[in-house]
Amino acid sequence: METVWMNLRDVDEAKGGVVLHETLALPRVAEENRMVERIDPVTADLIAHKADRLYHVDGAVETVIWYMCSRCLETFSAPLHLPFAEVFTRDAARVEDEIIYAPDDDVLLDPFIEQTINLAIEYRPLCREDCKGLCPVCGKNRNLEPCDCNPRPVDPRWAALQDLLSPDESE
Ligand SMILES: [Zn+2]
Ligand SMILES: [Zn+2]
Structure with a gap:
């Protein structure tokens, strides 16, 4: 299973941005969320580009989450399609809340993809609204x-x- 790396030198040189298309496994989402039984491989469709010396990564991540219903305890699946947007900088002086410090040429995007998914996890999942x-x-x-x-x-x-x-x- 792949992981998603962004190479900042590639992004420096690319005119129209660098396309990052990978499928990755994020089993920790299921390990760390009580109501998630498992998570399918995650597809990341991203494009990285440089603007004003900042590296912007935009696109979408997609997977299927297998939840345990909080009322009937049956397993059910829920497709997840989320927008993804992060900004990175090599310059420590420009780091702020929404701008992430990336001192090395290679930036591993997996933790940011995982965080995007974790923020969308349901804490009281229902197999159907009227379960x-x-x-x-x-x-x-x-x-x-x-x-x-x-x-x-x-x-x-x-x-x-x-x-x-x-x-x-x-x-
Ligand atoms: Zn249910
Ligand atoms: Zn009864």
């Missing part, structure tokens, strides 16, 4: 089959506990 979740009484997946349990026990203490366990149902 019925698991029955709190018998544990059946209510999307697959209805059960005979009383979904709203009348005891208000239990109702309060149920709200704590699944606060999204009150949204």
Whole structure:
């Protein structure tokens, strides 16, 4: 599996920018996000160009995220297509919030691609907007089959506990 390197000397010399098209594996996205079971290879379609002595990398990254639904715990896939834009400089004096210091000729873009994806990860993923979740009484997946349990026990203490366990149902 490739990684995405940008060579700043190539970008210096290229008239119309340097096209970076690679597929990379970012397994850490699944390791570090509790609700992500796995992540497909990530396709990066980027172009690097120099303007005013800054190196701009623009384009898009694309993959499929395999989530665990936060209500029914089933696995489902969600395609991800994100814009990518970062700016780099060789000049330490020009580094600021949005401008990243890149002192070497070769810049590894993988960490920035990973960060872009991490910012788009859902923390309460749902297999579908109206996912019925698991029955709190018998544990059946209510999307697959209805059960005979009383979904709203009348005891208000239990109702309060149920709200704590699944606060999204009150949204
Ligand atoms: Zn679900
Ligand atoms: Zn039930």
